[in-house]
Amino acid sequence: MAQKENKTNPNGSVDSRTTLLEVTDLKMHFPIRKGFLRRVVGHVKAVDGVSFSIQKGDTFGLVGESGCGKTTTGRCVMRLLDPTDGQIVYYDREEGPIHIESLEPTEMRVFRRDMQIMFQDPYASLNPRLTLRQIVGEPLIINKVASGKELDDRVAELLRSVGLSPEYMNRYPHAFSGGQRQRIGLARALALNPEFIVADEPVSALDVSVQAQVLNLIKDLQEEFGLTYLFIAHNMSVIKHSCDHVAVMYVGRIVEVAETKELFRNPLHPYTEALLSAIPNPDPRQRKSRIILEGDVPNPARPPSGCYFHPRCAYAKEICSQESPPLQEYAPGHSAACHFAKELSLTGVL
Amino acid sequence: MADNQNTILQVENLHTHFFTESGVIRALRGVDFSVERGKVLGIVGESGCGKSVTAQCIMNMLPGNGRAVEGKISYYPRESIGSQTEKVDITGLPPRGKAMRAIRGNEIAMIFQEPMTSLDPVYTVGSQLMEAITLHQNVTKQQGKEIAVDALAKVNLPEPARIFDAYPHQLSGGQRQRVMIAIALSCNPTLLIADEPTTALDVTTQAQILDLMRALQEETHMSIIFITHDLGVVAEMCDDVAVMYLGKVVEQTTVDAAFHSPQHPYTRALLRSIPRLTDENQTRLDVIKGRVPDPSVVPPGCAFHPRCPEVIPGLCDVHTPEVIKLGGGQEVRCLLYDDKLMAQSPTRTALAESR
Structure with missing residues (x-):
């Protein structure tokens, strides 16, 4: 079984935990077609060379603004999209490293028992014509894990584990609120005892008081079932609260990766600094002037030259518009893609 | 409060009902608040609490099946400063009448949540x-x-x-x-209603828009009603805060008091439930149990009592709390501050001690 020692954790000591998922140079380019012959006239580079690895038992956060490619990355990892290029290696508990990107559909189906996804929109991700028993039980039936009485018992157990009463089993999704629907989505994801769950904006559609309930539940289930999460979100406070490590994405690329606290305390990339500065602070006594970025996120079909962030970056110099900076490690476990990561002293929020 | 020269808008005991095929939905059940001239009032609450309906009532543009059945909204136009005020009762004006049209979009303007669909x-x-x-x-x-x-x-x-x-x-x-x-x-409005103006935007864009709104407010001295569910945005933008729950304002106070000495159990619980950057990583968040009830089945007594951590059985589920004025302009709808009722309650002393 191929296992990789994690290099070092932020304290500098060797971490005994193992890598569960390793993504290398992942690319997802969507063709733009035009005209009668639907000729390809260009590509939207939604994900353009993303690399990261997730340790077993960790919650790995992907954060960025809309259109930065975080959801596309999550979907490529699940093979809901077929990536254009790159490697996605999953270190299976029994079978060792598996190259997800080259699995045949039939193999992938077996493999999806280990990896599940929960979606952002609780109103669109549950089939309104199916009862909870059918929704939560579907993965069990498809994989021939359970049937009949056993199936009912398992569905009841799953509903209980996400805090719903098993009596609801015969109801349809319309009878439930947003928070309850996210719980149903979680129960469905848990049905086959996965090791790894992609949580794509699990709380962004929820009210504040319900958001807290679902975040706690996600955390509790991680402890109970030893889950590893890829946690996709745009809310920095939620990321700070839930994740062990964070990767910040901008126009299809990762611009910075670090352990959560380190990233919030010592950002190395100017975009991370601006993102952190933009977080509204729920304390009126701490109003401060923010870094206001000029303009908008560029169109991923026509990204700027050099570093994609340079037209909005306050620290940009000549080289930034010419050369694209590679993602480099500047401190143990802390990497950034900026030509001046060493020289700049940026402000964090902690 | 209505006599206050500085008040630009006063909402009193506003009840708005929607008449649907499946029955009457009481969206607003007695909303009271006031907006000061040149100040920013934040209205916060979770979805379904009636924030947007309140805005629609002020603009007098409720959907066809909605009606303000009780209460009034008084608007004090700009000409009234100095001279004896001639207030306008918005609820009394026909929505499509000339008088309302002269106010709507001109003196009171509104920006909406969805920049994609409102143009x-x-x-x-x-x-x-x-x-x-x-x-x-x-x-x-x-x-x-x-x-x-x-x-x-x-x-x-x-x-x-x-x-x-x-x-x-x-x-x-x-x-x-x-x-x-x-x-x-x-049209240089005197009052701007901003209904979740940044909810659909990204964080850095949100920072741009908030910055712009703050600059424009300082320049024009207009009043703003800022409707949002994001407590961080309220802390950034507002001078005063009204917290709504199920069609009522449960607490109105200054922004500092709302965040540093919240009095209503709902306000306190809301503040405890948001993740904060300064928290130790991955601690459990305090939650409010249950969820906002359906507005067609409002719980009796105080509507928050089934979820309230400080509920007093036999009191909160029976008596409907009135507005109680505390010091410093803080107003709260909660029986805990009703000395008369609390005096009758057997659990009072125990609670008073714990508070």
């Missing part, structure tokens, strides 16, 4: 701006266009003349929201 896709930005200007101001087309381009420049849109001729789909979300603000401000 008409088949008209240029310029013609939508001109519509508001020519309707309310007695200007020629040429003057109108100048005002419009000026308004676009004022909200920091690059190349305002080009944006004037652009269609909404050619603009980004942040730019559209700037256009919405330009339309709203083109």
